[in-house]
Amino acid sequence: MxxxxxxxxxxxxxxxxxxxxxxxxxxxxxxxxxxxxxxxxxxxxxxxxxxxxxxxxxxxxxxxxxxxxxxxxxxxxxxGTAELLPVLVLRDDAWLGEIFEVRRQVGALIGALAARRAGPPDVAALRQQVTAVRTGSDSDQVQLADAEFHRTLARATGNRVYLLMTNTLLGGYLPVRQALAQPFQDAAAAADRLHPVAEAVAAGDGDAARRTVEAYMTDTEALMRAQGDKPPARRRRR
Missing domain, CATH: 1.10.10.10 (Winged helix-like DNA-binding domain superfamily/Winged helix DNA-binding domain)
Known part of the structure; x- marks a missing residue:
């Protein structure tokens, strides 16, 4: 029973x-x-x-x-498909490390492609999202605005699959975002991390966009991992 x-x-x-x-x-x-x-x-x-x-x-x-x-x-x-990710992350925080790995690799590809393909409306939308991050009233609003920046970046590639992949990765960790809020406590610093990405895309510089996205991903991951609170998860059972 x-x-x-x-x-x-x-x-x-x-x-x-x-x-x-x-x-x-x-x-x-x-x-x-x-x-x-x-x-x-x-x-x-x-x-x-x-x-x-x-x-x-x-x-x-x-x-x-x-x-x-x-x-x-x-x-x-x-x-199974990526719809399982939020379930698995909530159960086992080891999945976050795997999401971070894919996030770095896919993010760099998206940044480079966006720089080659983005038009003026895309650049304007990216800069608008940097402003939204900078003016966020609290860490949650800043984090959600940051997530929207990455959706906008993926949309700028013109490849809808990259947008869906970005949504999938965001869906994997946004449900536990309160435990990953450290990079978004300071709105100005969060915006400063995104600004070089937007400007590299605006300049059409794919190599620079790749480097700035990699720097962004590395910096924010380090801050998230250093955060004292852990996601409401349980360790993996074998």
Whole structure:
């Protein structure tokens, strides 16, 4: 018998318990979950609550439900997409290091391509976002304005896939952004880190844009890693 879940966060807690059981392999890939009535009873919840949790797990790509068959654990390591990232980051902060690595590499490519392709409206939008960062009223507003700068930079490449990739990476760590807010405490300093990127793009200098993006990514990552508070995550289980 599973430990009953308190009713104030029932769906959230049930989703978390089921998600951890799936990722940890207690419900193996390809296996059918127990029948709804049995599973709901084991957690001390009703079937409606269980269905809500299933919907979230399906949105994360962890399970699939078929009428008349039941709910089966997907092969999420083979079939899963980036929609899993926020779930995995919340569970295990080691994923942040992997996101940072991709962030550095993809960001440099995006910066160089944006410098080659950006038109005057793109440059104006980038400079506007630097101003938005500089005038942010608090660290959260500054951080969100900074995220929008990177969406604008990706949009300037003219390649929509880069924009979607940027959204994916942002989606991986924005849910835990309060634990990564150190680079955005000082709005002026945050804007100063972005200003060279915008100006390198404005100058059409791909090499300079790559270097300035790499410098930005390295500096902000160091500040995030140095921050005392950790994301609300748990260590990886093998």
């Amino acid at each position: 599973e430990e009953p879940i308190t009713r104030d966060t029932t769906v959230d807690a049930l989703e978390r318990r089921l998600r951890d059981a799936i990722i940890d392999g207690r419900h193996p890939v390809g296996a059918l979950l127990p029948p709804e009535r049995e599973l709901a009873a084991s957690y001390g919840v009703n079937r409606t609550t269980l269905k809500h949790a299933f919907v979230r797990l399906m949105q994360s790509g962890l399970v699939e439900t078929r009428h008349g068959v039941g709910t089966r654990v997907r092969d999420f390591w083979r079939l």
